[in-house]
Amino acid sequence: MRGLVLKSTGKWYEVLAEDGEHWQCRIRGKFRMKGLRTTNPISVGDHVIFEDEESEGRGVIKEIEARKNYIIRKSVNLSKEAHIVASNVDQAFLFATVKLPRTSVGFIDRFLVTAEAYSIKAIVVFNKIDLLDEEGKEELGFLVKTYESVGYEVRQISAETGEGTQELYDELAGKTNMLTGHSGVGKSTFVNKTNPGLNIKTDEISELYKKGKHTTTNAEMHILDNGGYIIDTPGIKGFGIVDIPKNELHHYFPEMFALLPDCKFHNCLHIGEPKCAVKVAVENGQVPESRYKSYTTMYSDDEDETYRSGY
Ligand code: GDP
Numbered sequence: 001m002r003g004l005v006l007k008s009t010g011k012w013y014e015v016l017a018e019d020g021e022h023w024q025c026r027i028r029g030k031f032r033m034k035g036l037r038t039t040n041p042i043s044v045g046d047h048v049i050f051e052d053e054e055s056e057g058r059g060v061i062k063e064i065e066a067r068k069n070y071i072i073r074k075s076v077n078l079s080k081e082a083h084i085v086a087s088n089v090d091q092a093f094l095f096a097t098v099k100l101p102r103t104s105v106g107f108i109d110r111f112l113v114t115a116e117a118y119s120i121k122a123i124v125v126f127n128k129i130d131l132l133d134e135e136g137k138e139e140l141g142f143l144v145k146t147y148e149s150v151g152y153e154v155r156q157i158s159a160e161t162g163e164g165t166q167e168l169y170d171e172l173a174g175k176t177n178m179l180t181g182h183s184g185v186g187k188s189t190f191v192n193k194t195n196p197g198l199n200i201k202t203d204e205i206s207e208l209y210k211k212g213k214h215t216t217t218n219a220e221m222h223i224l225d226n227g228g229y230i231i232d233t234p235g236i237k238g239f240g241i242v243d244i245p246k247n248e249l250h251h252y253f254p255e256m257f258a259l260l261p262d263c264k265f266h267n268c269l270h271i272g273e274p275k276c277a278v279k280v281a282v283e284n285g286q287v288p289e290s291r292y293k294s295y296t297t298m299y300s301d302d303e304d305e306t307y308r309s310g311y
């Protein structure tokens with residue numbers, strides 16, 4: 001049978017079979033994916049083939065289907081090994097707010113870079129638009145323009161008043177989604193209002209984590225009424241960690257990478273090289289200044305040769 005891993009608790013995996021039945025599955029003996037050293041062989045979001053264990057509702061996982069992508073976290077003790085937080089993520093929505101709290105562009109850009117590195121489609125959702133006065137609306141308009149101009153999709157909603165929420169909810173249908181963003185930006189309000197049966201409490205979970213009660217937390221998939229899935233990653237900020245060599249960092253700013261052929265040097269890093277097309281584009285407003293600033297800030301982050309994302 002084929003199924004989707006919804007949750008892992010130690011040895012057992014909760015698997016949703018294609019017919020809608022839930023199974024408790026385990027693996028037998030050694031089970032390792034080739035080429036990847038991980039602390040967990042199977043993660044939430046994996047598609048697996050499993051067999052009935054001749055005990056009701058219990059099965060044995062025989063095979064994992066190839067992953068489209070996966071997000072990882074470096075394990076604390078074994079630095080070479082990674083923990084797969086979730087796999088086969090279709091899209092990630094970053095919840096951001098102009099007010100209460102204010103989300104910085106640096107934070108948004110770090111999220112976008114990480115999504116690029118993981119090859120996950122990223123969408124920026126500005127929530128709490130009901131709170132904005134004229135000045136706030138202007139600022140929002142500027143941010144929307146900034147991100148749309150570099151090729152990202154942007155949504156504007158109010159989870160409180162319901163403006164734009166149904167449309168956003170419809171986008172989650174049939175997909176595996178990550179909802180992320182600072183605490184207090186309205187993720188749980190959005191989910192609970194569009195999908196009342198679910199009752200996700202993101203704050204409560206992260207509070208527990210902060211107090212150190214959950215040193216290892218496992219991701220979990222919630223099933224939405226519309227057939228979509230939301231990956232809940234308690235205690236893990238955003239995407240976890242991905243290391244990007246500094247000299248490749250500009251590949252993850254699509255609007256800058258697109259200009260590379262126009263730079264004088266084929267290996268231009270756009271940091272002060274002569275005849276740099278990115279520099280020119282920033283000066284004439286084609287590349288948003290805030291994006292370039294995020295790039296240079298990330299580039300000069302630490303002395304290291306790698307940028308350790310985790311936003
Ligand atoms: P989370 O930590 O991202 O899950 O944020 P919550 O959903 O817990 O929301 C934090 C606070 O913001 C709550 O008091 C919500 O009622 C409020 N909130 C959420 N969305 C909106 C919105 O669109 N407008 C306004 N005015 N408040 C909102």
Ligand code: ZN
Nearest residue numbers: 263268270276
């Ligand atoms: Zn350049």
